[in-house]
Amino acid sequence: MQVTMETTEGLERQLKITVPSEIIEKTIVSELKKISKNKQFDGFRKGKAPLSMVSRMYESSVRQDVLNELMQKHFFDAIMQEKLNPAGAPTFTPEEIKKDSDLVFKATFEVYPEVTISGLDKIKVEKPTCSISDSDIDEMIETLQKQQSSWKESNDKVDHNSKVKINFEGKIDGEVFDGGKAESFELEMGQGKMIPGFEDGIVGHIKGDKFDVETQFPEDYHAENLKGKTAVFSIEVLDVLTRELPKLDDDFALKFGIKEGGIAALKTEIEKNMNRELKQTIKNKIKDMALNGLLENNEIDIPKALIDQEIEVLKKQALQQFGGNMKNTPELPNEIFSEQAKKRVSIGLLLGEFIKQEKIEADDTKTKELIADIASAYEDPSEVIEYYNKDEKIFNNMKNLALEEEAIDKILSSAQITEKEFSFNELMKK
Structure with a gap:
């Protein structure tokens, strides 16, 4: 040959x-x-x-x-x-x-690119710090109340906590535009689902009112033909509904699986869940900053074949959001996923080389700690731990995750780390 x-x-x-x-x-x-x-x-x-x-x-x-x-x-x-x-x-x-x-x-x-990892000491990580306050817990209780609330018809004026049923018709330069008309449309106020000024124009009105609201579409509105345009909406209020919140008592706590201890026990459970969520959020944000820093300091060529493979993975994930029914899903062009695919492939190649370069190995102890952490969110952690441990494929997936975490910790040991304080809501929405 x-x-x-x-x-x-x-x-x-x-x-x-x-x-x-x-x-x-x-x-x-x-x-x-x-x-x-x-x-x-x-x-x-x-x-x-x-x-x-x-x-x-x-x-x-x-x-x-x-x-x-x-x-x-x-x-x-x-x-x-x-x-x-x-x-x-x-x-x-x-x-x-x-x-x-x-x-x-x-x-x-x-072929795969030749990769040499450098610049770890140039990576900057702003580590979020946060503590959960009583007001954070009370706000979460209020959110749960709203989830369990009911609506009743009212003769009160519309405010930002109301729900309204309306007819509306929007016109631009006197002409009705596509998507600008609806009948018996239910709108929960204060959610920011409509263009700026629309909800504000309804506030203060009562059932039966008919009126016009002039507002402007944002310059970054998704429909090209409506960007920055001024529209006049003719609105009729069909119904005004006010929210009825359930009482904070033992029955309310029972809806969330709290059989003893009432609201005090519910608050304890909520705080525990919020702390778990907070810990995971901080961990994910630090991981993202470490990997983005690794990428910024190590430019590499990426095989087109790997990008194409990753695009197909991202497409399948997107299609799952449509129920996986190919007949009812839109055509998804590769361009939508191109940048994300490039980033994921680049990080995968860099992290893989870093693990190889540093001779980092998966540790069963670390893997079991990771499984125990996941299991702690369930009612019966021991059952979840047994499930992960007895399935070799699932355990190996967790082992790979533990290997990745070991690598992230190693990267962070060389990075420039500073801390910044956030409130719970700031951090969750960041």
Whole structure:
């Protein structure tokens, strides 16, 4: 086998591989003999059909199959010989194929980039600090109350805590525009779901009022034809509803699984959950800053094949949000996912090389700590721990996660870390 290599562009490589004709013809004869031995032919006992007859019938298709198999085999032999690490499937381009002639073909593919990690001491991480206050807990209780609340019709004036049922029709320069009209539309005030000024124009009105509200679409509005345009909405208030909050008593606590201790026990449980959420949020933010810093200080070439693979992964994840039903999902262009895919592939390559460079190994103790941390959020942690431990595939996934965390900790040990205080709400919304 003869092999010559050429660097065509960036990470792309091209191998010119020659397979001797003797190997091709010998392999074809071997395959034809297998057919003759194993296939029943009319007029002949099994295995007794002449090879010449079998050759006339099957040589063309057998030759094509053999050539494909030999290109695959000799490609893998060639990359082993040249010590290459392909980042995706190769494209084979055979030259003219003739019987009793050598097979000469080109294999075009990308290789993984050479990565050297540096600049860890230049990574800047602003570590969030936060403590949960009584007012944070009270605010969470209020949120839970709203979730359990009911609505009743009211003759009160509309305020930012009301829900209204309205008819509206919007016009720009006296013309109704697409999406600017609705009937019996239910709007919960104070949620910021409408364009600025729309809700403010309804506040203070009562059931039965008819009025106009002039407002302007934001310059960054998603519909190009409406950006920055002034619109006049004719609005009729059909109903005004006010929220009725449930009492904070033992029955309310019971709705959240608190059988004893009432509201005090509920607050304790809420604080515990908020602390768990806070810990995970801080951990994720620090991780993102560390990985972004790693990326900013280590520019690498990225194989297009890996980006394309990652785009397909992101597409599948997006389609799952539509229920996985391909018939009812929109066409998702690759451009939507391109930048995210590049970033994920880059971080994956850098982190993988860093783990290799630092000889970081997955630790079972760390993995079990990670599982225990996840299990603590469930009613029966021991059952969750058993589930993770008995399934080898799931445990190995957690082991990989633990390996990643070990690597993040190692990166942070060299990074420039400062602290910044946040309130609970600031941090959760940041």
